[in-house]
Amino acid sequence: MGIDQSHGSMEGKEVRFGSHASAYWSIVTTVISTGSVNSMHDSSMPVSGTMQLLGMMTNAFYGGCGVGILNYYIFIIIAVFISGLMVGRTPEFLGRKIEAREMKIATIIALLHPFLILVGTAISTYVFTKDPSVGWLNNPGYHGFSEMLYENTSSAANNGSGFEGLGDNNWFWNVSTGFILILGRFLPIIGPVAIAGILAKKKYIPESTGTLRTDTGTFGIMTYAVIMILAALAFFPALVLGPLAEYFTLYHPK
């Protein structure tokens, strides 16, 4: 019929940019909290959708305009703590000891993001399952789940972009995502600042050969692993029921 499919699925994508640039920007915008879109994310293939969601779920990329650097700092505190123990020293960061109070704050902040997203999505799926006539979803099923998951993730990560396809201009979504937005933006600011304050008051410990340096590749891998396990793995079951289920049914139908 003369149809050229070499560019992949172009449905919903901005024709001026093509699928590569659309996919590229969809990742950039979710990673650095820009929130602007150049294509409808709803129309992305499931794996692209997974990556967009993961970008916001991690929410610890510094350099963006959201709370990425602050969350990254929280994960560094946790990574410093675990790796400090692994080298046999009470953990210290920037010459200050990391103790119970800082760990408490860091743990709460690290918990907050999965808590807001998962609880928000749980409530919305519960409401929808109970009464599908609320009419939010045009495609119930895995894709509809992704839409609700994306909406909550985007709010918690203060991204601002939408997966779209979700009927979200109603009181339920406006109020629930509003709360998530406020909590997801301001608590992650209070926590790290509090930790900085506590650390600043502590005695400075000069660096010795026994001090664990935090500017090494090994420590980078450690931080990466902590982020992956804490931030990404907590969302694994949700991703499985959303985009991953969609992907496997599309490409590996049994």
Added chain:
Amino acid sequence: MNATQNKSLFQKDLISEALKQSFIKLNPKMMIKNPVMFTVEIGTAVMLIVSIAIMFNNDGSQGSIAYNLVVFLILLLTLLFANFAEAIAEARGKAQAESLRKTREETPAKKIKEQGKTDAENIILVSSSQLRKGDLFYCEAGDIIPTDGEIIEGLATIDESAITGESAPVIREAGGDKSSVTGGTTVLSDRIIVRVTTEPGESFLDKMIALVEGASRQKTPNEIALTILLAGFTLVFIIVCVTLKPFADYANTPITIASLISLFVCLIPTTIGGLLSAIGIAGMDRALRANVITKSGKAVETAGDIDVLLLDKTGTITIGNRKATHFYPAPGIELEGFMASCVFSSFSDETPEGKSIIELAKHLGAKTQPTDEALKDVTFIKFTAETRCSGIDLANGKRIRKGAFDSIAAIARQAGNPFPSETDQKVKEISGNGGTPLVVSENEKIIGVIELQDIIKPGISERFDRLRKMGVKTVMVTGDNPLTAKFIAEKAGVDDFIAEAKPEDKMNYIKNEQKLGKLVAMMGDGTNDAPALAQADVGVAMNSGTQAAKEAGNMVDLDNDPTKLIEIVEIGKQLLITRGTLTTFSIANDVAKYFAIVPALFISSIPALQGLNIMHLHSPESAILSAVIFNAIIIPILIPLALRGVEYKPIGASALLRRNLLIYGLGGVIVPFVGIKLIDLFVGLFF
């Protein structure tokens, strides 16, 4: 670790005691101290209820009875394994402490009714447990000292082998720094009167046993911080599992309660949660095995963080005292005659230096036994701080003096005798080599110089090297002059030294280092060490030291071995490393568990998810059971590691992190993939 110690990790009687304790510890009141395992207990209770409910009314929605019962049993096993880890660590620590305490229980004591009177009427025989603080008791040759105390009268040689394992008897006497006696040790000679310093049940060993038993065991700051983090991880997974229920309802994939609880238990860090207290107890136990009594778990932990180590030169860096190594007679003096004079002058000299002079002369073939006639009518001149020399006036009028260079030089100068330039040269040479010159004069004429040298302990510089690699700075404390101190410091390889040290100097050095934010450890025995021991972050008092020193420090070394500090630092580091690596291992395990359980949860309703079942596990039930079984058995598998501690290697912090991250991080990701798959091959036969 060698094989014999390996074997003793699990002794039969310890195991049966620990097994009993594992069940007793299921009491929720005890479990709640460990938030991670407490949530597992709640999960186990829920599974018990679900299993019972299914027995009466099984509509099939929760899976088969067998499946539910097996999940319940495995969760119960997980709890028991974790309790067993703690119980076996406790049992081992207790057994170690009890064996030390056994020697001191119920020995008869000769209590003195009235101070100052030791006649038969005033001494009554009581049991050691009836002695109270402040009581006086009397001990003579052959008696076992009933309890800890301080000698207030007399002097005795005491066999402390029951406590220290050291067979050479020691001398303890009233007053001074060696006045303390320990219960359980035996008096070999003489008689002493001792004042009891501790109430029964409050001795250091009693305190240590209480620490191990958990009654008074408090979590250390680092343990608290780790517990918070682990509780955080647990909370994340509570959220994950609770929200999974509405998600699954939405996707029309009903999840059984058993599967949901299994997922939860597998994800939360049960491995480290179950082993955490065992690791802490094992740390104290390892210290006890090194014959060090710690007054708190925190002290062991702090030891791992030590930046500066203050070590006394004598006994730690050098063997005992200085020894004579050479005789250098002045020009025109025969070596034989010079040696004879030196020997004469040293006969009344009871100091180790004096004895070593006689030894060296004997070794070089000098006649060391002067006849009785020669020693008739002699006058011994004792060493005093003012004259700084000692000597002898012989019957034939010969006056021999030996002492510090300047004091002997002054004697010669006063008599108008010159100081030979060759000898002067020698004196400078000896000082420059870190030795101490002892100048000898006869009838106010310089006849030569004796070289005294410190003997540096073999292998000590390697130990300092190891400490340097750990990032610990070593400081030598000595009464020597700065020149000698510097030479010995360089030769032994310590980083810094305090020469001509007074007790205040130690204190000031510690304070200055602490101002810079460093943690300082020191060892001491005397009462004048007590303030410094209290000021130091880790103060190790020698058991032979005074009561004041023992009260001030936070550890007591039963062996009185000054190099023990080095071991203590390593024990502390090992404790933290074991915690860190097992935490990493525990969390890294989650990756494989996710891939085992999550596909299994949904596969029956979303068959396409088979693509996520990368381990090709047999069935959803077998996948979930394999993950839970792996999660349970990894705890007992790691108990030996938790008790023994992960080995510490002084290779620098970054290299150590890389090594441990590879072994316990990457290993923690890979091992469960293999383990779960292997278990599934077996479980798949039934489910």
